[in-house]
Amino acid sequence: MSEPLSTEPYKGVRDFYPADWARLSGVFTSIRTTLSTWGYQEYQASPMERAEIYESKTSEEIVNEQTYTFTDRGDRRVTLRPEMTPTLARMVSAKRRELAFPLRWFSIGNRFRYERPQKGRLREFYQTDVDLIGLPEGEADAEIISIAHAVFNSLGASDADFTIQLNSRTLLNVAMNALSFTDEEQSGYLALIDRKKKMSAEEFAQKRAPFERDGIDPLALIEARTNLDVDGEYQKVLLLIQKLSARGITNVVFDPSTVRGFLYYTGIVFEVFDTNTENPRALGGGGRYDGLVSLFGGDPIPAVGFAIGDVTLLDFLATHNLLPENTSAPQIYIGTPSKEDISAAVLFAATLRSSGIRVFSNLTEKSLGDQIKDAVKRDIPYFIAYGSEEAAGKKVKIKELATSSEKSLEKKKVADYVKKYA
Amino acid sequence: MSEPLSTEPYKGVRDFYPADWARLSGVFTSIRTTLSTWGYQEYQASPMERAEIYESKTSEEIVNEQTYTFTDRGDRRVTLRPEMTPTLARMVSAKRRELAFPLRWFSIGNRFRYERPQKGRLREFYQTDVDLIGLPEGEADAEIISIAHAVFNSLGASDADFTIQLNSRTLLNVAMNALSFTDEEQSGYLALIDRKKKMSAEEFAQKRAPFERDGIDPLALIEARTNLDVDGEYQKVLLLIQKLSARGITNVVFDPSTVRGFLYYTGIVFEVFDTNTENPRALGGGGRYDGLVSLFGGDPIPAVGFAIGDVTLLDFLATHNLLPENTSAPQIYIGTPSKEDISAAVLFAATLRSSGIRVFSNLTEKSLGDQIKDAVKRDIPYFIAYGSEEAAGKKVKIKELATSSEKSLEKKKVADYVKKYA
Numbered sequence: 001m002s003e004p005l006s007t008e009p010y011k012g013v014r015d016f017y018p019a020d021w022a023r024l025s026g027v028f029t030s031i032r033t034t035l036s037t038w039g040y041q042e043y044q045a046s047p048m049e050r051a052e053i054y055e056s057k058t059s060e061e062i063v064n065e066q067t068y069t070f071t072d073r074g075d076r077r078v079t080l081r082p083e084m085t086p087t088l089a090r091m092v093s094a095k096r097r098e099l100a101f102p103l104r105w106f107s108i109g110n111r112f113r114y115e116r117p118q119k120g121r122l123r124e125f126y127q128t129d130v131d132l133i134g135l136p137e138g139e140a141d142a143e144i145i146s147i148a149h150a151v152f153n154s155l156g157a158s159d160a161d162f163t164i165q166l167n168s169r170t171l172l173n174v175a176m177n178a179l180s181f182t183d184e185e186q187s188g189y190l191a192l193i194d195r196k197k198k199m200s201a202e203e204f205a206q207k208r209a210p211f212e213r214d215g216i217d218p219l220a221l222i223e224a225r226t227n228l229d230v231d232g233e234y235q236k237v238l239l240l241i242q243k244l245s246a247r248g249i250t251n252v253v254f255d256p257s258t259v260r261g262f263l264y265y266t267g268i269v270f271e272v273f274d275t276n277t278e279n280p281r282a283l284g285g286g287g288r289y290d291g292l293v294s295l296f297g298g299d300p301i302p303a304v305g306f307a308i309g310d311v312t313l314l315d316f317l318a319t320h321n322l323l324p325e326n327t328s329a330p331q332i333y334i335g336t337p338s339k340e341d342i343s344a345a346v347l348f349a350a351t352l353r354s355s356g357i358r359v360f361s362n363l364t365e366k367s368l369g370d371q372i373k374d375a376v377k378r379d380i381p382y383f384i385a386y387g388s389e390e391a392a393g394k395k396v397k398i399k400e401l402a403t404s405s406e407k408s409l410e411k412k413k414v415a416d417y418v419k420k421y422a
Numbered sequence: 423m424s425e426p427l428s429t430e431p432y433k434g435v436r437d438f439y440p441a442d443w444a445r446l447s448g449v450f451t452s453i454r455t456t457l458s459t460w461g462y463q464e465y466q467a468s469p470m471e472r473a474e475i476y477e478s479k480t481s482e483e484i485v486n487e488q489t490y491t492f493t494d495r496g497d498r499r500v501t502l503r504p505e506m507t508p509t510l511a512r513m514v515s516a517k518r519r520e521l522a523f524p525l526r527w528f529s530i531g532n533r534f535r536y537e538r539p540q541k542g543r544l545r546e547f548y549q550t551d552v553d554l555i556g557l558p559e560g561e562a563d564a565e566i567i568s569i570a571h572a573v574f575n576s577l578g579a580s581d582a583d584f585t586i587q588l589n590s591r592t593l594l595n596v597a598m599n600a601l602s603f604t605d606e607e608q609s610g611y612l613a614l615i616d617r618k619k620k621m622s623a624e625e626f627a628q629k630r631a632p633f634e635r636d637g638i639d640p641l642a643l644i645e646a647r648t649n650l651d652v653d654g655e656y657q658k659v660l661l662l663i664q665k666l667s668a669r670g671i672t673n674v675v676f677d678p679s680t681v682r683g684f685l686y687y688t689g690i691v692f693e694v695f696d697t698n699t700e701n702p703r704a705l706g707g708g709g710r711y712d713g714l715v716s717l718f719g720g721d722p723i724p725a726v727g728f729a730i731g732d733v734t735l736l737d738f739l740a741t742h743n744l745l746p747e748n749t750s751a752p753q754i755y756i757g758t759p760s761k762e763d764i765s766a767a768v769l770f771a772a773t774l775r776s777s778g779i780r781v782f783s784n785l786t787e788k789s790l791g792d793q794i795k796d797a798v799k800r801d802i803p804y805f806i807a808y809g810s811e812e813a814a815g816k817k818v819k820i821k822e823l824a825t826s827s828e829k830s831l832e833k834k835k836v837a838d839y840v841k842k843y844a
Contacts, residue, residue: 004716004717004718004719004720005474005475005512005717005718005719006472006474006718007512007513007515007516007718007719008472008516009467009468009471009472009512010468010470010471010472010498010500011496011498013467013468013470014467014468015465015467015468015513015516016465016466016467017465017513017517018463018464018465018527021463021464021465021466022463022464025464033778036750036752036780037774037775037778037779037780037781038775038781039752039780039781039782039783041440041443041444041750041751042440042443042444042447042750043437043438043439043440043443044437044438044443045431045435045436045437045438046431046432046435046436046437046532046546047469047532048432048435048490048502048534048545048546049431049432050428050430050431050432052427052428053427068470068492068494068500070490070492070493071492072490072536073536074433076432076433078432078490080470090427090429090431091429091437091439093429094429094430094437095439100796100799100800102785102786104782105440110468110469112470114494114495123470124468124470135785135786139764139768139785140785143768143783143785150775243765246765247768247769247772294426295426295427296426296427296428296429297426297427297429298426328458328463328464329463330458330461342561343665343668346561346564346565346669347669350669352459353459353460353572356455356459357459358458358459358461359459359460359461360461360526361461361565363524363557363561363562363565364524364557374522377522378522
């Protein structure tokens with residue numbers, strides 16, 4: 001016989017065993033519920049996208065170094081989506097005449113980036129994307145940040161657990177224009193401050209120097225607010241923070257060095273951070289991207305949105321003891337004293353199933369003692385041994401495994417009992 | 423400005439707009455609920471798999487012509503999973519010492535095959551895989567077929583709507599051995615009868631001729647049942663059909679030409695078909711594969727499972743008028759007479775959201791008449807115009823858009839009202 005195959009998954013991706021998946025899908029269920037109360041509806045698309053849609057206006061780092069791009073058997077270039085926004089813009093543009101704007105849409109799914117696997121970074125991760133399309137800045141920006149806040153709240157996080165760092169690309173652009181930056185200087189400067197948090201103060205001081213004019217760079221200009229245009233844009237950001245505060249959202253702070261990696265942002269940008277510095281990576285973020293949809297033709301459609309990744313989110317929930325419990329385990333184990341009892345036990349199990357109970361049926365010849373041990377190992381709370389006596393009679397004994405207490409119950413009352421207690 | 427990008431998705435895959443996704447995810451929710459009552463728990467894995475796991479024991483047609491396989495930036499060969507079973511076998515083998523057998527697992531997710539797109543066939547489709555691992559033939563086979571049956575029942579299908587065609591690879595093997603087929607003849611013969619339903623009777627007669635011995639081929643031998651070993655295996659299939667019938671499953675029929683494409687099946691194999699011949703493709707199918715897990719090392723672990731694809735399933739549900747309704751639309755639209763009312767309206771919307779109501783907030787300066795038209799277009803059943811009077815008072819007027827009837831209601835009673843009627 002040949003060498004056995006390796007049981008490892010592909011490098012940098014995860015296998016989700018049932019308990020892992022129950023936890024992650026519990027998080028998604030909570031997020032879906034919150035988003036639906038905001039009137040958002042879920043859409044989906046294939047992870048296989050035409051490669052060209054990432055090449056015109058996204059993060060150059062991602063396109064050049066981090067995409068999974070290959071050529072199919074028909075010579076088409078395919079990219080496994082590294083993010084959802086270009087797909088969203090494509091879908092919106094395709095039906096722009098039929099759709100009722102504004103669109104309130106979200107999508108939860110996997111994204112792919114060829115990165116070096118490390119804490120908080122994998123080659124496949126799950127992301128929740130939430131977008132409000134067809135409304136200009138102002139109320140729409142406030143809604144998107146409110147929703148990001150509500151999602152964390154609904155997962156059990158309080159305002160002390162996370163911070164929303166808010167900035168405006170427009171503000172940065174006005175400041176860069178006030179210092180007469182060329183296009184090249186603008187993209188170089190944005191890339192620099194996007195990496196600021198990963199540098200020492202010395203390194204940043206050294207790297208910002210070439211961008212200074214008379215000793216002042218755009219960040220310093222924003223902090224000084226001596227320039228009228230810069231101050232005007234700054235006041236707009238402040239107004240948004242005040243509006244959110246009036247809604248009870250008090251953990252939004254202005255941070256002029258928040259830029260986000262993607263090139264397509266045009267207005268506000270924001271990132272969500274854990275207040276516990278053990279998780280230094282952003283938990284999510286987003287911003288306004290008014291030009292992206294029109295890359296697919298037609299007039300620009302204003303849009304704002306955000307995304308939350310699962311890897312850093314799970315770290316955050318674990319740190320704050322907010323991980324949901326596994327709720328997918330069966331509620332009752334139907335054991336059988338002997339093999340001959342299985343047929344009748346399966347019929348009894350069917351009556352419980354038709355009442356919506358999650359039933360695990362024994363189909364083995366294990367002893368009843370071993371079946372009870374098996375039920376305990378599986379975290380199943382109730383056990384019934386269903387033999388010829390139970391098949392012939394009207395009652396069964398239901399055992400609560402946590403306490404080993406047993407109770408006689410009419411068969412037709414088992415479903416209600418389990419529904420109530422399991 | 424450069425040419426706009428095309429809005430088409432990649433060839434052969436689908437964009438799911440919210441109404442489309444609500445329908446498909448409604449089907450998945452129904453399937454998940456049914457499977458959980460059988461004690462099955464969901465697992466997941468990345469669609470990116472190491473290419474080698476498909477090359478040893480799966481369908482040769484799929485590996486050679488239909489996989490998406492590429493080389494990553496680190497020179498690893500990656501395949502986008504064309505099916506889930508090899509991944510499942512890998513995951514089970516990786517934790518075989520820790521897991522409590524039997525495993526009752528399922529997974530719902532996308533699969534990828536480079537096929538010529540046509541009715542019922544796409545390059546990306548969703549599949550529900552259900553597997554019972556660690557039990558030999560007999561009760562486990564009966565459970566798996568019962569579950570396939572229950573899934574269709576729970577989607578609203580009756581026994582008149584679909585048929586389960588059952589066969590046994592063992593039976594075919596015994597018949598082929600009785601005629602002393604070589605390995606090459608065996609795989610050639612299996613491939614031939616797998617394609618039987620796509621051929622005319624004449625074509626099949628011509629192609630089976632080389633496999634006849636004294637005018638009889640394995641299928642004819644099975645039909646005759648003159649050979650004792652063949653008849654013994656046939657009786658086992660019959661017993662399974664009787665067992666299912668005793669459970670009220672009456673649409674299982676023996677079909678000796680059902681083989682399934684994959685090479686790894688070792689025992690029963692079955693396929694589910696629409697009784698309406700407009701949908702000639704199998705709606706799903708599966709079988710026993712006792713050897714697959716041990717390809718990853720260790721002793722063989724017996725296993726049986728089945729899968730249902732979404733493309734043919736949606737065709738089936740549409741044909742029989744069983745498609746679920748879209749339930750993701752918001753329940754109420756909060757309109758605003760003027761822009762100044764938005765802040766207060768958003769706070770009112772927040773109180774409804776905290777009661778779990780799906781609320782769509784107007785953030786535009788459209789007239790109230792246009793907002794009502796907008797709500798109708800979005801299939802939102804209720805509408806409230808929230809102006810300064812409503813903000814100051816205790817009551818609002820709630821409009822039922824289907825009838826245009828209006829009702830005055832205390833603000834704090836709106837959530838309960840909408841929950842009850844929307």
